[in-house]
Amino acid sequence: MKTAFLTIDWETPQSFLRDLRKNNVSFEILRHELMLSTHLLLDLFSEKNITATFFISFSEYKLYGKNFIEKLVKLISDSGHEIGLHTHPEMIYPEVIFLKDLDYDLKVDFVKQGVEFLSNITGKKVTSHRAGAYGISNECLGILEQNGILIDSSFYHGHVNCNLDFDESFKNKIFKNGNLIEVPVTTIHYKPKIHHRILNKIVHAKTDINSINMNYWDKIIESQSENSFINLFLHSYSLTNYSQSSISYRKENIDNFNKILDIMFKNKFKFKKLNNILNKKIIYLTLVLQTLKIFSYANIFKRVRKLF
Ligand SMILES: [Zn+2]
DSSP: OEEEEEEEEESOOHHHHHHHHHTTOOOTHHHHHHHHHHHHHHHHHHHHTOOOEEEEEGGGHHHHOHHHHHHHHHHHHHTTOEEEEEEOGGGTSTTOOSGGGSOHHHHHHHHHHHHHHHHHHHSSOOOEEEEGGGOOBHHHHHHHHHTTOOEEOOOOTTOTTOBOOOOGGGTTOOEEETTEEEOOOOEEEEOOSHHHHHTTOOEEEESBTTTSOGGGHHHHHHTOOTTOEEEEEEETTTTEEEOSSOEEEOHHHHHHHHHHHHHHHHTTEEEEOGGGGGSHHHHHHHHHHHHHHGGGOGGGGSSEEEOO
């Protein structure tokens, strides 16, 4: 079976927000963007009969108030989607952009606060996490585990912000590290533009509508083997246009995202939430696959075990 995990970083566009705040311009319009894009995504997923994992940048309650965030998160959860934790410390600790850069005690506080905030809204356990901008280190993994997180999806091999100590052989593999299951961001190498081809320049990109040119999606998805998975990456704001004065649908991206989903359906991908991995049957299957595969990896004696 081919599996697609549609994972959405649910947040305000970070660099745009930073610019507005730096120039003392009101960022209130971004509250409307968050509302518009949430409804847009929920309608689209319901139409396509897809369930997804939303990584919620909970700290944005500092910008928009707790009530506002709670209502939207409840709506997403009640629509059948998974609510995961997304960690952008900046809203609470202004000088700190990445989770990995908080002092140990503040990391613990911040993760605990996020898990409690989200689980109080949904009445469900929060078991999945992605660090904002992949700004994670090995130290963070233990803290996540202590706070009930069972799945992390922050590993982006080769990304400058990502300080997880896994080598290239873990790229695009689901694996278990202690009790934590890692579902990496799917990345590919390709030559998108003519001058890249001429210069033999290869671009390393994630499977995100904003990162890969539309002409390449067919080829990427068709080349996936049986039992493979794609972590299909999206930002909540990827399907809207936003400026200081207006918010609107981004028609071209909406059409293109629909096309990507259709290509995935055509290639028999089944959409799952990350926490479906915790389903006993899947765990059993992955453990069987792990037993079969483990002999082929040099990391057999490491604490880290690849699942598939
Ligand atoms: Zn983010």
